Amino acid sequence: MAKRKKSRPSIEETHGTQVDAMMAGLHESLAKELGGDRIRSQDEITKRMIGIPVPGLAFRYLIQQDVLPLGRILTINGLESSCKSSLMYEIMRWHMVYGGMALLLENESKDSPDIRMGVWDHNDDFLNKKSRVVQTLYLDDWQNALTRGLSACQDMMTVRGGPGRSVPVVFGVDSLTSKMSEEGAKKVVKTGHTERGEGRTVALKLTEYFQWLPSQLIDWPFSVVCIQHLKKTKDPRTGALIRNKPGGAHVAFMETFEFEMARGRDIQHVDDGGVNLTIQTRKNSLGPARLKIDVIFRWWWEDDPTTGVRIQKHIFDWDDASMNLLIGFAKDKKTIWKRVIEIVDLHPKISLRKVWSRELGIPEDKPVSYAEAYRMIERDRPDILLELYKILGIRRRRPLSYGQDYLSLVNAKDGGIPTGIPEPTLFTPPLAESTTITEGLAAAETEEDIAAFSEGA
Numbered sequence: 001m002a003k004r005k006k007s008r009p010s011i012e013e014t015h016g017t018q019v020d021a022m023m024a025g026l027h028e029s030l031a032k033e034l035g036g037d038r039i040r041s042q043d044e045i046t047k048r049m050i051g052i053p054v055p056g057l058a059f060r061y062l063i064q065q066d067v068l069p070l071g072r073i074l075t076i077n078g079l080e081s082s083c084k085s086s087l088m089y090e091i092m093r094w095h096m097v098y099g100g101m102a103l104l105l106e107n108e109s110k111d112s113p114d115i116r117m118g119v120w121d122h123n124d125d126f127l128n129k130k131s132r133v134v135q136t137l138y139l140d141d142w143q144n145a146l147t148r149g150l151s152a153c154q155d156m157m158t159v160r161g162g163p164g165r166s167v168p169v170v171f172g173v174d175s176l177t178s179k180m181s182e183e184g185a186k187k188v189v190k191t192g193h194t195e196r197g198e199g200r201t202v203a204l205k206l207t208e209y210f211q212w213l214p215s216q217l218i219d220w221p222f223s224v225v226c227i228q229h230l231k232k233t234k235d236p237r238t239g240a241l242i243r244n245k246p247g248g249a250h251v252a253f254m255e256t257f258e259f260e261m262a263r264g265r266d267i268q269h270v271d272d273g274g275v276n277l278t279i280q281t282r283k284n285s286l287g288p289a290r291l292k293i294d295v296i297f298r299w300w301w302e303d304d305p306t307t308g309v310r311i312q313k314h315i316f317d318w319d320d321a322s323m324n325l326l327i328g329f330a331k332d333k334k335t336i337w338k339r340v341i342e343i344v345d346l347h348p349k350i351s352l353r354k355v356w357s358r359e360l361g362i363p364e365d366k367p368v369s370y371a372e373a374y375r376m377i378e379r380d381r382p383d384i385l386l387e388l389y390k391i392l393g394i395r396r397r398r399p400l401s402y403g404q405d406y407l408s409l410v411n412a413k414d415g416g417i418p419t420g421i422p423e424p425t426l427f428t429p430p431l432a433e434s435t436t437i438t439e440g441l442a443a444a445e446t447e448e449d450i451a452a453f454s455e456g457a
Contacts, residue, residue: 047416048219049397050409052094052168055427056318057374057385058295058325060394062279063257064287066422067397068094070168070406071217073210073254077228077245078261083277083297084227085112087261088172089119090316091225092131096120097426099402100168100221102131103149105142107178109135118299118314138182139202143209146171146224150216157220165406168221175227177202177247203248210254221406226251230260258283264294272300287395294328295321315430319378323355323370326388339391344377344384359384375429382421389422402426 009017030039051067060066068091076084092102111133120126136142153169156162180188184198213224228251231244245251252258264276280292299314327348329337340346347364348355354367360376362368377384389396396418398409 043416047398047410047412049416050221050400050406051397052098052100052223053399053425053427054094055425056378057322057388057392057394058293058318059321060389061325061392062259062281062291062293063284064291064393065395065397066389067399068223069256069286069397070221070223070400071219072256073214073217073224073226073251074257074259075226075228075251075255076259076261077230077282079230079232079263082261082263083275084261085174086115086119086297086314087259087279087316088174088225088227089116091223092170092172093120093126094427095168095170095223096126096130098168098400099166100130100170102126102170102172103145104131104133104172104174105136105145106133106174107136107139107142108175109178111135114312115314118312119316121313122304122311136179138185139177139179139205140182142173142179143205146173146213150220150222153222154220165219165221166403168223168400170223170225173224173226175229176206176251177228181205199246202246206247207250210250214254219406219410221400226255252283255283256285257281272298274298287393293321293325313430317371317430319371319374319429320353320369322378323374324353327355327370336391340388343387343391344381346373371429379424382424385422396422399423 027039048071049069051065051069053066054060054063054068074091076087078084092104095102117127134142134145136145149169149171153167157165157167180194180198181201184194184201188194216222217224228245228247231246233242233244234240235242258281260280260282262278262280264278266275267273274296277295277297278292279295281289283289284291296317297314298317299312301310301312303309304311323346326340326346327350329340330348344359345357346355347357347367349367352367353370355370355373356362356364356367357373360373360381362373362376377388388394398416398418400406400409
């Protein structure tokens with residue numbers, strides 16, 4: 001029997017093999033010059049998309065991720081009294097819930113310890129053991145404190161017997177341009193007044209510092225959260241809105257997320273209150289930007305069970321915000337709403353800010369609050385949560401579990417993208433004495449609106 005001729009490889013196969021060999025050679029050459037760990041494939045980069053779990057579907061939708069990625073710079077901007085510092089304290093809380101710590105660089109000399117205590121639930125461990133506040137005098141102070149803080153944490157994590165990269169550390173800068181440079185301050189003392197050019201000095205120092213900062217976060221479980229002040233004006237010729245932030249434009253190039261906050265309706269009772277906030281992603285390097293959510297920042301008074309002292313507590317009601325997000329699609333994004341109610345039937349009573357659902361076992365004659373209904377999904381029906389991720393475009397990332405070393409996830413053999421049902425978070429629902437705050441902030445809807453919602457559901 002005649003031997004079959006061995007087929008020749010196609011030109012595509014031959015060329016592909018040659019290109020692969022070239023890339024392997026290029027990798028080796030660059031690794032010798034720069035270090036092997038700095039030359040990475042797509043899979044190796046994807047494995048480093050690791051983050052802190054965040055509470056609630058609403059914030060996950062806002063950032064289009066189910067975790068807050070670590071090793072990143074975030075900025076929060078807004079007009080005065082838009083609760084920018086409060087959101088920074090909340091992000092710090094998430095890190096500490098997952099075994100981390102927080103360093104606040106307080107540059108405005110108007111610290112808000114009461115709000116911080118309230119957001120952190122008067123947790124003495126968070127307030128006095130897992131966090132510190134640095135009161136700065138100059139721009140150079142906070143840059144020096146952040147630089148030394150990063151270096152010290154890296155050294156303590158890598159020392160023999162240390163915790164490794166299992167401690168998520170968040171550094172907060174409040175705010176970026178509140179202080180003059182040390183050089184400028186000395187001129188004021190010497191001359192008795194400011195001089196032109198200090199603004200350019202501050203912008204230059206920020207530009208150069210933010211050119212250096214991102215490289216210090218690579219492969220470390222760190223977050224840097226910076227607050228900026230926003231000034232809105234209109235172009236006198238076109239009427240177009242102009243958004244100005246002091247400190248130069250370079251910060252915007254280095255941030256992964258930029259959140260813009262706006263204050264809405266307030267409500268005040270004798271012992272409790274709240275404010276409706278809108279948060280928008282002005283920038284999202286990991287997904288679509290310009291997404292918005294509404295969240296109620298709530299506070300109330302209660303007696304400390306140990307001391308009897310009257311204390312004030314504060315929460316961002318992410319549970320209420322998450323259900324409100326879903327219900328809001330019925331008016332604004334009907335295509336998404338149809339997909340939502342295919343997954344879970346939701347029948348809102350808008351004026352009461354309540355909802356009932358057969359799928360969740362909530363009777364029509366006994367609707368529950370938005371927050372309570374959402375907690376049923378988060379706590380008891382992660383299968384529903386997973387389907388909602390799909391229609392809302394929320395990417396799944398690997399969460400850093402409590403006490404887990406960041407590098408253990410980097411070096412894991414899996415593909416880097418979680419599969420299966422989402423794991424429950426460590427966040428617990430607030431134990432609020434007041435149940436009327438969200439009802440007081442409920443949108444005023446007509447009976448026709450409610451009927452339209454019900455027909456859609």
